[in-house]
Amino acid sequence: MAQGAIKKVVLAYSGGLDTSVILKWLQEQYGCEVVTFTADIGQGEELEPARTKAQAAGVKEIYIDDLREEFVSDFVFPMFRANTIYEGEYLLGTSIARPLIAKRLIEIAAETGADAIAHGATGKGNDQVRFELTAYALNPEIKIIAPWREWDLLSREKLMAYAESRGIAVEMKRDGTKSPYSMDANLLHISYEGYDLEDPWVEPGSDMWRWSVAPEQAPDQPTTIEISFEQGDPVAIDGKRLSPAELLAELNRIGGANGIGRSDIVENRYVGMKSRGCYETPGGTILLKAHRAIESLTLDREAAHLKDELMPRYASLVYNGYWFTPERKMMQAAIDETQKVVNGEVRLKLYKGNVMVVGRKSETNSLFDTSIATFEEDAGAYDQGDATGFIRLNALRLRVAGRAKR
Secondary structure (H helix, E strand, O other), rough: OOOOOEEEEEEEEEOOOOHHHHHHHHHHHHHEEEEEEEEEOOOOOHHHHHHHHHOOOOOOEEEEEEOHHHHHHHHHHHHHHHHOEOOOOEEEHHHHHHHHHHHHHHHHHHHHHOEEEEOOOOOOHHHHHHHHHHHHOOOEEEEEEEOOHHOOOHHHHHHHHHHHOOOOOOOOEEEEEOOEEEEOOOOEEEEOOOHHHHOOOOOOOOOOOOOOHHHOOOOOOOOEEEEEEEEEEEEEEEOOEEOHHHHHHHHHHHHOOOOOOEEEEEEOOOOOEEEEEEEEEOOOOOOOHHHHHHHHHHHHHHHHHHHHHHHHHHHHHHHHHOOHHHHHHHHHHHHHHHHHHHEEEEEEEEOOOOOEEEEEEEOOOOOOOEEEEEOOOOOHHHHHHHHHHHHHHHHHHHHHHHHHHH
């Protein structure tokens, strides 16, 4: 797009190196007014410095929004109702945050009269797809600027040189120490990519992890907790009701202290390449185990099995950026229908990186019938002789095939 084609753009802005450079680049390249938007989704960083940096760059409209509760209640919890996990390991912490950020970008564009949005996702990653599919779904006419697909600042050295030449102050430290990794954090997880992780054979250093102790350094005594569920969503820990964001933050704290939630995976990106990443998802790891436990007690067998069949497709939709699509909404409606009976409590032991279910109960929706399942005398609740005809009917086609072979 030529200079003058854009009058006002809303930039997803963190105040870090990339987006600080993008802010100045947009002003120079497009000659447009820039609105900045910084989302608080629980990344655990002080966000006010982003306001100061934006003001120093001449930005007049600055949005810093606390989206933590909306993130957990409207995005994380619906995803966990489906027991969603991508390629058997990834709990989708980055993936599920992107549609919320993009949704808010579109809302701010409408509020400020902007005709475009911009993001700092690279042309190699999944986030560009997630941001832009969401944006087009919510505003088909929106213009999107993706600087990494336009400029020639394709290395950290070039970005630093650009920042220095324009007098852009860039804070290179996080939590007091410089990290060589590309990191993304929110209330669900923190991710690490790049640097020595680009070799899939290299073990991550012990100093990389931020949220969890190493399992071997976790306490020698297990931590026992109880999680209460209502219609598929967790609502309390040890009987104490918490808001969605508070509950997930507390599970992160408890899980991290017990060495829970670390994963090291090679995943298949939507753009076609394989990527190695490391993730810490303590609270999410606990929730996935607990949710499956309460479902095992309350869900009908065929409903549970059908959910498991749908889950990989649902996970791919989230991973690839199709949150605001008819198919995801259709699947969500089906999944949410099953969750009406998912009510009760789950007791877990957390020990040196492990999450163990040690109890589950539902006063209103349990399908576990002791009188039928017992190994003791069942007083006629179940006629074991019925199994003879059941087995013979199911074996009929096998017997016919066996005779034909002979």
